[in-house]
Amino acid sequence: MSLVRIVRLLAAAASAGLVAIAHADATLEPPVSLDVPYVPTPNEVVAGMLRLADVKQGDVVYDLGCGDGRIVIAAAQRATNVRAVGVDIDPRRIAEATANARRAGVAERTRFIRQDLFDTDLREASVVTLYLLPSLNVKLRPKLLEELKPGTRIVSHGFDMGDWKPARVARAGNSDIYLWIVPERGRR
Ligand SMILES: C[S@@+](CC[C@H](N)C(=O)[O-])C[C@H]1O[C@@H](n2cnc3c(N)ncnc32)[C@H](O)[C@@H]1O
Numbered sequence: 001m002s003l004v005r006i007v008r009l010l011a012a013a014a015s016a017g018l019v020a021i022a023h024a025d026a027t028l029e030p031p032v033s034l035d036v037p038y039v040p041t042p043n044e045v046v047a048g049m050l051r052l053a054d055v056k057q058g059d060v061v062y063d064l065g066c067g068d069g070r071i072v073i074a075a076a077q078r079a080t081n082v083r084a085v086g087v088d089i090d091p092r093r094i095a096e097a098t099a100n101a102r103r104a105g106v107a108e109r110t111r112f113i114r115q116d117l118f119d120t121d122l123r124e125a126s127v128v129t130l131y132l133l134p135s136l137n138v139k140l141r142p143k144l145l146e147e148l149k150p151g152t153r154i155v156s157h158g159f160d161m162g163d164w165k166p167a168r169v170a171r172a173g174n175s176d177i178y179l180w181i182v183p184e185r186g187r188r
Helices: 003-015 018-024 043-052 070-078 091-103 134-147
Strands: 060-064 083-088 110-114 127-130 153-157 168-172 175-181
Touching (some): 043 153, 070 091, 070 110, 127 134
Parallel strands (some): 060 127
Antiparallel strands (some): 168 175
16 A cells, blocks of 8 residues: 555544544653654665665665664665664654664664654765655755755655656666755755
């Protein structure tokens, strides 16, 4: 099921009062307002995204809305001096991702930050990965173009970025994946 369809179903369930029942039990977790629900990227799509971005030695990879950390962990596993950072607003995801990175043996080269992705400082990134929604990609675009260095690669699972034409579109698993290269400042 596509992420857009899941969001529509959640919205319908919320208006029918079904989601409120689930929230009533979540006493251990602080409430969070998610711009997009948690749906993990399948592993073959993760591999395709990192290949499309050509993640290699020296890269600093940011996954905005990192879920269980799978993209961050896979990026750190690609080469010994790749650093990777995951940002998620949901503390449950940050706890899972941190534990997963420790289990995978890449805790030293990964970092997970509980934060709204719109508040994250992106200046050190050389690769940014996204699995959000079309509207969020478009909303994020000015921030990406403001903060990212020329040449930074942006890869998105499933969704394009409005009228910013991607440099490449590829297929991974059952998904389209998109690549953009951040242009020189004068050409943004
Ligand atoms: C579709 S999942 C993608 C997870 C992971 N990147 C992957 O591809 O497997 C989107 C994630 O974004 C997180 N999220 C939603 N709104 C957010 C926000 N404003 N700031 C940071 N994270 C957010 C959700 O908690 C969820 O884990």
